[in-house]
Amino acid sequence: MSYTSPVAIAAVSEMKPGRFPDMDGYDLYIEVIRQFLAEWSLKPTDIQGLLACPSGMAGGGSNDIFVHEQLYEEMGIQPLFADTMNAGGSTYGLMVQRAALAIQQGKVESVLCVGAGKFPKVSTGGAESMARMVSHEIYEFPYGTFIPALYAQVATRHMHEYGTTVEQLAEVCVSTREWALLNPDASTYGSEALTVEKVRQSRPIASPFNLYDCSIPLEGGAAFLVCSEAYAKRLNKQPAYVLGMGEFHNHRNIHQAASLTDIGCSKSAQQAYTMAGLSPSDIDFAEIYDAFSINPLVFMEELGLCPQGKGGEFFQSGAARPGGDFPVNTFGGLLSFGHTGDASGMSMIVEGIRQIMGIAGERQLDKANAGIVHSYGGMMSEHSTLILGRSAS
């Protein structure tokens, strides 16, 4: 697979995450698009394609399985390429990939990728409906599954194989919170810094996770415009080039994963590096889907950004923090920015784009020539890796 013509992301916008009890998923979609259009000067003819995702899945009522139809009509566009697609948290990474292929095929010059997410409250049966969604209805759910308990299987196994400690898991939360304190849109902006002690003293949920090892359930959404190079440059003098991309679909149910420490990310990452003609040492920063503290730790390893088994030591070293050698989750992660349900897979892509464009405000990295963005759907089931860069090659 090789890249015939460059593709770049020219415009990006994300709602500040929060709780929006008076808005359903579609209302959030409209607000996301309103903000996007307000921030970027675009005409209806600038948007030739549209990809969207159902916004109500976490609530169990996906009445918007073809939400793209309503969105393009309400926007006032007639796309040449459009779909509602869903691969959980990897949806938006895969949207970039699907859009890039359509653009390279010459079908369209630009595709708007958009997502909005509701997150049902854990206390109102939301956790049970989500557990039913992400664990096997027959062979897992009857054993008392819910989301933290499933991810915990990965963490326990990593601790067993590599000696990773709960303190090292806590370091991920501490590092990520430091970044959130630099991001005015993060839900924990203005709060206190975390410490390893605070994470360990927060209430136990599902070992090895305590409360602060879990991301913060919120609602929100985001949009970005994937374009041909010529189109992107017309809209933005520093677009974010899509240098490499890869995907891999490993399993659905966590007990079916052949390994919990090589869970499919390395395969999507390898495709992305190969396409970009880059190696891990060429990457300046990483934005990684972090529903729980264990995720960035294992994915740093699988992305080849630290040696296998050394993810814990990496975070403990402080390298991922502001001022560190290798920044990770500079927007504050789902752990401290907030996890916007169906739209959560947007946030790390949005941040990758912003860092490359150089519009990340106080947290803007000095060196952001190439960044890697990894997102996944399900229980680390299906994977999307993107490599974004400042120049086309």
Added chain:
Amino acid sequence: MNDIATEEVAPPAKPQPRITACAAPYWQYAKEEKLVLPYCSECEASFYYPRLWCPSCFNQDIIWKQLSGKGKVYSFSVIYQSPLPSYQADLPYVLAIIELEEGPRMMANVLHCDVDKVCVDMAVKVLFEARGDMKIPQFQPA
């Protein structure tokens, strides 16, 4: 205060798995307290969960074979807070992935043990827990 509020209410029943056609023998054997899984004679291997073809070679000539019921903990979590009403009385409980002696892995609870003693590679053996008119495989320390 009315009396109803202080009456002891039975906890909601734990989920009873839905029986699909391809898994009917699995659940029938479980009811007899036997752990029996589909077996592919091409691959000479048992697999979990039941399906109509072998996921390693697509062979549809599947037979049913009883397993030893022995295994070890591949990974686990001790659950201290659960949103599931039917599991509240069990807190803290253990959700684990069990690797069976014959190879396949399955999810289950580890029962009848001190949750602080559970560890990866701990030897376990199968037992069967009633769920309505069914029985589901569970594990306990061997």
